Amino acid sequence: MSEALLEIRGLEVVFDGFRALGGVDLTVGAGELRFLIGPNGAGKTTLIDVITGLTRPASGTVRFAGTELSGQKEHKIVRLGIGRTFQTSVVFEELTVVENLDLAAGFRRPLPTLLRQRRGVSDTVATALDTIGLGHLADRPAGVLSHGQRQWLEIGMLIAQQPRLLLLDEPVAGMSRDERDRTGELLTSIAKDHTVIVVEHDMEFLRRYASQVTVLHEGKVLVEGDVAAVQADPRVQEVYLGRTREEAA
Amino acid sequence: MSDRLRGYTLFASISLLILVVAPLALPAFRLDELAKYLCFAIAALGIGLAWGQGGMLTLGQGVFFGLGGYAMGMYLKLHDAGGDLPDFMVWSGVEKLPALWGPFGNPVVAIGAVIVVPVAIATLLGVLVFRQRVRGAYFAILTQALAAAFVILLVGQQGLTGGTNGLTNFYDVFGRDPEAESTQRGLYFVTAIVLGVLYLGARQLVKSRFGRLLVAVRDGEDRVRFLGYNPATVKTITFAVSAGMAGIAGALFVPVVGIISPSLLGVVPSLELVVAVAVGGRYALAGAILGAVAMNYAKTAFSEEWAGGWLYLQGALFILVMTLAPRGAVGVYQQARDALARRRGDRPPPEPEPAPAVKTPKEVPA
Amino acid sequence: MESLLNQVPIGLSIGAVLLLIALGLTFTFGQMGVINMAHGEFIMAGAYTAYMLQGWAGGQAVLVALPVAFLIAGALGWILERTAIRHFYGRPLDTLLLTWGVSLVLQQAARDLFGAPNVQVDAPSWLTGRIEVAGANLPYSRLFILGLAIACVVGISVYMNRSRQGRRMRAVMQNRELAAVSGVATGRVDQFTFFLGSGLAGVAGVALTLIGPVGPSLGTYYIVDAFLVVVAGGLGQLKGAVIAALALGMLNSFTEFWTDASLAKVIVFAAIIAFLQFRPQGMFVLRSRALT
Numbered sequence: 001m002s003e004a005l006l007e008i009r010g011l012e013v014v015f016d017g018f019r020a021l022g023g024v025d026l027t028v029g030a031g032e033l034r035f036l037i038g039p040n041g042a043g044k045t046t047l048i049d050v051i052t053g054l055t056r057p058a059s060g061t062v063r064f065a066g067t068e069l070s071g072q073k074e075h076k077i078v079r080l081g082i083g084r085t086f087q088t089s090v091v092f093e094e095l096t097v098v099e100n101l102d103l104a105a106g107f108r109r110p111l112p113t114l115l116r117q118r119r120g121v122s123d124t125v126a127t128a129l130d131t132i133g134l135g136h137l138a139d140r141p142a143g144v145l146s147h148g149q150r151q152w153l154e155i156g157m158l159i160a161q162q163p164r165l166l167l168l169d170e171p172v173a174g175m176s177r178d179e180r181d182r183t184g185e186l187l188t189s190i191a192k193d194h195t196v197i198v199v200e201h202d203m204e205f206l207r208r209y210a211s212q213v214t215v216l217h218e219g220k221v222l223v224e225g226d227v228a229a230v231q232a233d234p235r236v237q238e239v240y241l242g243r244t245r246e247e248a249a
Numbered sequence: 250m251s252d253r254l255r256g257y258t259l260f261a262s263i264s265l266l267i268l269v270v271a272p273l274a275l276p277a278f279r280l281d282e283l284a285k286y287l288c289f290a291i292a293a294l295g296i297g298l299a300w301g302q303g304g305m306l307t308l309g310q311g312v313f314f315g316l317g318g319y320a321m322g323m324y325l326k327l328h329d330a331g332g333d334l335p336d337f338m339v340w341s342g343v344e345k346l347p348a349l350w351g352p353f354g355n356p357v358v359a360i361g362a363v364i365v366v367p368v369a370i371a372t373l374l375g376v377l378v379f380r381q382r383v384r385g386a387y388f389a390i391l392t393q394a395l396a397a398a399f400v401i402l403l404v405g406q407q408g409l410t411g412g413t414n415g416l417t418n419f420y421d422v423f424g425r426d427p428e429a430e431s432t433q434r435g436l437y438f439v440t441a442i443v444l445g446v447l448y449l450g451a452r453q454l455v456k457s458r459f460g461r462l463l464v465a466v467r468d469g470e471d472r473v474r475f476l477g478y479n480p481a482t483v484k485t486i487t488f489a490v491s492a493g494m495a496g497i498a499g500a501l502f503v504p505v506v507g508i509i510s511p512s513l514l515g516v517v518p519s520l521e522l523v524v525a526v527a528v529g530g531r532y533a534l535a536g537a538i539l540g541a542v543a544m545n546y547a548k549t550a551f552s553e554e555w556a557g558g559w560l561y562l563q564g565a566l567f568i569l570v571m572t573l574a575p576r577g578a579v580g581v582y583q584q585a586r587d588a589l590a591r592r593r594g595d596r597p598p599p600e601p602e603p604a605p606a607v608k609t610p611k612e613v614p615a
Numbered sequence: 616m617e618s619l620l621n622q623v624p625i626g627l628s629i630g631a632v633l634l635l636i637a638l639g640l641t642f643t644f645g646q647m648g649v650i651n652m653a654h655g656e657f658i659m660a661g662a663y664t665a666y667m668l669q670g671w672a673g674g675q676a677v678l679v680a681l682p683v684a685f686l687i688a689g690a691l692g693w694i695l696e697r698t699a700i701r702h703f704y705g706r707p708l709d710t711l712l713l714t715w716g717v718s719l720v721l722q723q724a725a726r727d728l729f730g731a732p733n734v735q736v737d738a739p740s741w742l743t744g745r746i747e748v749a750g751a752n753l754p755y756s757r758l759f760i761l762g763l764a765i766a767c768v769v770g771i772s773v774y775m776n777r778s779r780q781g782r783r784m785r786a787v788m789q790n791r792e793l794a795a796v797s798g799v800a801t802g803r804v805d806q807f808t809f810f811l812g813s814g815l816a817g818v819a820g821v822a823l824t825l826i827g828p829v830g831p832s833l834g835t836y837y838i839v840d841a842f843l844v845v846v847a848g849g850l851g852q853l854k855g856a857v858i859a860a861l862a863l864g865m866l867n868s869f870t871e872f873w874t875d876a877s878l879a880k881v882i883v884f885a886a887i888i889a890f891l892q893f894r895p896q897g898m899f900v901l902r903s904r905a906l907t
Contacts, residue, residue: 052475092472111482157476
């Protein structure tokens with residue numbers, strides 16, 4: 001296995017006395033495609049929120065390529081090379097598709113150069129546009145995009161950011177079957193040369209595209225392994241199927 | 250590119266109207282009034298930038314307008330006094346020139362302060378407030394409180410600021426008689442050209458990458474963080490620019506109108522500027538200018554006829570604009586133009602009409 | 616030292632008035648995302664109610680006016696909510712500007728109805744005295760205002776925590792959609808909240824007649840400070856509003872005492888900005904997971 005890009009140790013998050021995460025350890029190697037699953041309330045999104053600086057941990061460490069992340073501001077973490085999408089996609093409706101991508105690609109530019117107008121399309125933006133296949137809508141405002149197209153634009157913005165680690169929060173939620181397939185292909189191609197963590201609910205999607213899976217349950221890592229092993233694990237089956245005992249989970 | 254061409258034509262014809270037609274057609278005192286409206290338009294332009302583009306509803310632009318105005322007024326007073334104490338200080342029993350006034354005897358310092366002081370105060374406030382993610386309505390309320398506090402301070406410090414009367418009675422404006430027709434015309438041209446230059450600068454800013462970033466901050470500040478930018482920086486810069494514009498507007502206002510006083514700067518005048526921008530059209534810089542000139546013209550015209558009526562009219566107009574045309578006059582014009590174009594069918598309507606012009610951006614709840 | 620102590624009842628009573636005003640603002644802001652600038656004119660309406668009742672009720676006008684002003688100001692608020700504001704929920708900045716238009720019209724209407732000069736409401740004779748406690752002057756009128764505010768806060772607190780309608784109000788404040796699908800008629804709750812908040816502003820207006828004269832722009836003097844109470848106290852927070860209002864009232868009266876009145880407002884403003892460095896969302900916060 002290659003060296004660890006992300007190392008999480010003993011991570012705890014408490015919301016008003018409620019322990020959302022109770023001591024999570026997680027290691028993701030460079031170049032890996034990792035799926036993060038678990039029932040509602042397992043702490044998947046909270047984990048991503050902590051990595052990206054949206055939520056402060058009560059204790060524990062999050063190290064990314066040797067740098068401690070907890071306590072850093074969101075935009076600083078992005079500048080270290082971590083990008084994320086959100087469950088409900090947020091694209092800038094008033095800006096065109098290209099402008100959205102250009103914005104995502106531009107955060108490394110020094111501030112004074114931002115005062116210049118954009119001329120043409122940079123290579124980074126062109127590549128991202130090509131990858132997500134929205135070239136024909138390049139100069140349309142993002143407000144006209146469909147739900148699926150918005151999700152892709154978000155992924156495209158993520159690519160344009162050129163991060164070392166991508167965090168996708170339920171990228172296929174609410175998508176049609178076709179859109180799921182396209183997203184899956186997109187994901188596979190991105191994973192070739194990026195480190196990616198995907199939070200996903202959809203078991204079918206998982207079976208088709210996942211290799212390594214981490215199962216979270218009630219704020220703790222339950223099982224870790226490849227898809228087949230995780231699916232066969234009785235504890236996972238109990239969490240997902242035998243819900244009668246733990247309805248609240 | 251026809252849009253671009255139309256923009257240039259419009260700018261050229263309006264420049265022609267302001268710089269050639271108006272000076273030829275209007276008597277000097279009307280031209281002086283127009284110069285006053287153009288001063289307000291400069292301040293409104295700053296509000297258009299901060300509020301329309303950046304989503305920061307600033308209800309305290311009067312403060313920055315006032316800082317610019319007082320800096321200019323202080324210089325003019327000292328110049329008139331010619332080494333003695335300014336007249337109002339003598340009347341309120343001040344015996345020695347306050348230390349604060351000292352540097353303003355130098356015209357370069359005073360004119361520098363016109364921009365530097367408002368920008369510095371706006372930057373300080375912006376850093377303290379935006380970094381803590383205080384925004385939306387909270388920011389609006391704070392700026393309003395600042396305006397209220399500023400006016401009370403000015404009124405209370407009679408010996409330092411001239412109190413309620415403010416600074417007035419200027420006899421010499423940069424070597425000219427402020428009452429003379431030639432001076433009034435000259436000041437009019439200066440104001441018009443400053444407005445034009447600032448408009449072009451603001452327009453460039455809006456079209457730049459920074460401008461796109463600003464719109465993104467307006468529509469989704471939290472999302473912008475995850476694109477690697479610090480929204481607080483973007484907002485602070487924009488707020489400071491708009492404060493600088495208000496400062497310049499105030500500085501020009503003093504020689505044009507001949508007075509700067511607290512009643513021009515408080516909560517109500519600050520709100521009136523915002524109202525003018527809303528009526529003209531907050532999402533277009535030209536709308537801000539149009540609104541400021543039109544509303545102030547209407548105010549003058551109405552107040553001459555029926556003073557109380559203006560308040561009813563302004564209130565009613567504002568309620569109507571907010572409910573029926575939140576994008577202001579420019580929005581109505583754009584809608585009409587698009588509808589007309591569609592009817593004529595000369596431009597095939599692109600399938601699900603995107604029309605960024607009619608889409609109201611979501612307001613970010615505080 | 617004695618005169619310093621005298622500042623305490625002044626600060627407390629100003630705080631009490633600010634509290635009565637801010638309660639309505641914080642609830643409408645917290646529940647509906649509405650910033651109502653015309654709230655100041657409901658204060659004025661309350662004060663003029665006391666003035667109008669003077670001819671009929673004479674010295675007891677203030678007492679009679681309390682319930683009447685509550686109803687009149689509440690009704691004004693209800694009308695405003697029904698006709699205009701309800702189209703603007705969740706758009707605080709737009710409501711701020713819209714209601715400012717309303718505020719202009721109401722102020723001018725008052726000027727045309729009652730004249731521009733200030734008028735005076737005579738306090739009832741039993742409120743004109745004062746008692747001395749530990750060398751400090753405690754005017755009855757100030758104590759009355761304080762008692763009035765306490766009564767209102769206790770009433771509101773019981774209402775919010777004990778009554779069905781109050782629980783509905785809290786539910787809508789915390790999660791409008793969830794409350795709506797749980798069968799709460801959110802529209803009706805909103806109307807009542809608006810009525811209640813505006814009514815309290817009317818009560819505050821009556822209380823203000825005990826402190827000073829009444830004029831068409833009475834509301835504008837207090838509305839800015841009342842908004843600061845909302846900012847410092849936290850949205851829709853009863854406890855936060857109480858603490859912030861009293862703190863602001865005291866801060867105002869003491870800085871006025873130590874420095875001069877013109878510096879006091881600037882110092883208060885700086886204090887609020889400093890406070891926001893530690894508590895950017897005010898003293899108490901409703902938590903939510905949503906990304907705006």
